[in-house]
Amino acid sequence: MKTVIDMQDVSWKKDGKTILSNVKWKVNKGEHWALLGLNGSGKTTLLNIINGYIWPSTGTISVLGQTFGKTDLRELRKSIGWVSTSLQERLNERALTEDIVVSGKFASIGLYEVAKPSDFEQAYQIMEQIGCSHLIGRTYQTCSQGEKQKLLIARGLMTDPKLLILDEPTSGLDFLSREDLLTSIQKLATKQEAPTILYVTHHIEEVLPIFNQTLLLREGSIFEQGRTEDLLTTDMLTDFFQTPIEVEWKNKRAWMSVAVSGEREDAITT
Ligand SMILES: Nc1ncnc2c1ncn2[C@@H]1O[C@H](COP(=O)(O)OP(=O)(O)OP(=O)(O)O)[C@@H](O)[C@H]1O
Ligand SMILES: [Mg+2]
Numbered sequence: 001m002k003t004v005i006d007m008q009d010v011s012w013k014k015d016g017k018t019i020l021s022n023v024k025w026k027v028n029k030g031e032h033w034a035l036l037g038l039n040g041s042g043k044t045t046l047l048n049i050i051n052g053y054i055w056p057s058t059g060t061i062s063v064l065g066q067t068f069g070k071t072d073l074r075e076l077r078k079s080i081g082w083v084s085t086s087l088q089e090r091l092n093e094r095a096l097t098e099d100i101v102v103s104g105k106f107a108s109i110g111l112y113e114v115a116k117p118s119d120f121e122q123a124y125q126i127m128e129q130i131g132c133s134h135l136i137g138r139t140y141q142t143c144s145q146g147e148k149q150k151l152l153i154a155r156g157l158m159t160d161p162k163l164l165i166l167d168e169p170t171s172g173l174d175f176l177s178r179e180d181l182l183t184s185i186q187k188l189a190t191k192q193e194a195p196t197i198l199y200v201t202h203h204i205e206e207v208l209p210i211f212n213q214t215l216l217l218r219e220g221s222i223f224e225q226g227r228t229e230d231l232l233t234t235d236m237l238t239d240f241f242q243t244p245i246e247v248e249w250k251n252k253r254a255w256m257s258v259a260v261s262g263e264r265e266d267a268i269t270t
Helices: 043-050 073-077 085-089 097-106 117-130 145-156 175-190 234-241
Strands: 003-014 017-028 033-036 058-063 080-084 163-167 196-200 213-218 221-227 245-250 253-258
Touching: 003 043, 017 043, 017 221, 033 043, 043 058, 043 080, 043 163, 043 196, 080 085, 080 145, 085 145, 097 117, 097 145, 117 145, 117 175, 145 163, 145 175, 175 196, 213 234, 221 234, 234 245
Parallel strands: 033 196, 033 213, 080 163, 163 196
Antiparallel strands: 003 017, 003 058, 213 221, 245 253
């Protein structure tokens, strides 16, 4: 299967307000996407649609070859790993880290089904791969924010997903923990049979080289989409954010700063 996500003219209206409008977006196998956009631009809503948590008001969508409306979404969700900070609040703080990871197998929040020894073997392997196996035996509540995020990614990998959604996975991390987590993500993406990754962030320097494609969302519409190196430029992002900014590329990552007053005002188009 070549196409991982295919959205055609997807819109979502809520209480008379258009939150997403006319999204046309295709994700192919072999691509990893970064999603950028200001608060409220519709990123999480878009991801909620992909996961079938909300239903589009108009348009068609297929994910991993399953057309919505003709498929069992609960089954589809098993092929999608989902990591967001809102998930943290729903987990049992007193559970052991390995139980948290294993619970991903059942795509549920607690351990409602009985896990087999082989499930734990798998959890240990994934924890090793993500760099959090030293946390085995500890309770979730004793882990730092960065460690918790790694555990959530490990949890999201338990079903061997084809699609992994990371919605601001580095929020609340110090800069070293953040780099550490990014290294784990880069490693994961370069593995054979790696899932397609969608990565939401507010910090463009987190767009690792593996994220070869980028989607820019503004006020519920796609502002631009395409190759990351073509999109993360001074001119494009100045236009996108409607603020004079400067982008510098260093170590195959883009870094953004607000331009010194006056320097790039010419570049803003209204
Ligand atoms: N269930 C809902 N009911 C009403 N409005 C909603 C609902 N869900 C989202 N919205 C609105 O839709 C807009 C987009 O929200 P969304 O959470 O997708 O933004 P986001 O791009 O993920 O923002 P952030 O960067 O802050 O996470 C916001 O204005 C939000 O208030
Ligand atoms: Mg969001």
